[in-house]
Amino acid sequence: MATDPQYEYGRRHFLKDSLVSVVKTAHEFTKHRDAPSEQPEAPAFVREDWLRPPGAVSESMFLDRCTRCGDCAKACPHSAVTVHPRNGFPILLPDQTPCYLCDDVPCIAACETDALVAVEHIEDVRMGLAVVSPKACTAEQGCNACVSQCPTHALSMDFDGFRVIVSESRCVGCGICEYTCKSVNDRIAITVRPARSSAA
Secondary structure (H helix, E strand, O other): OOOHHHHHHHHHHHHHHHHHHHHHHHHHHEEEEEEEOOOOOOOOOOOOOEEEOOEEEHHHHHHHOOOOOOOOHHHHHOOOOOOOOOOOEEEEEEOOOOOOOOOOOOHHOOOOOOOOOOOOOOOHHHEEEEEEEOOOOOHHHOHHHHHHOOOOEEEEEEEEEEEEEEOOOOOOOOHHHHHHHHOOEEEEOOOEEHHHHHHH
């Protein structure tokens, strides 16, 4: 019995279209399966041990006065003053670059809103206070690099107890001790506690 040519043509078309459809579906499935899943980016880690630049007024007043213009950061010859990654306010991370207590304090001079105010003597700066971790400190092994580098002579060596002593009245929180400790030891034994957290 002869088959109708139109029937055969329609059947072949149907099979061809079905095969193409299956191939397209498989291709789309593979493409979506292998595509990287879009996960929301985790928020960047933000440190909390940052300092305000020298001459900073109280934290609440600082936040009111600072316009985040960045002039203090531009004026810093050591690039120690940087900006907070989330809010843009000026900060320092002493273990990366400490404050070198410039004689003319250009960061203060650059501030036009009195968020940073002039100090009569560099010893009057109060960014924070150095704190020594006895467990991490290698003073008993003869290290006193931080003592020799302190610009305000706030650190001294107690040779009887083989430990580093911090004078709270002399320490300005510049972070040079922290930076020095990081440079010569495997672990940082002396860190600067921010003045803003002490006032909180």
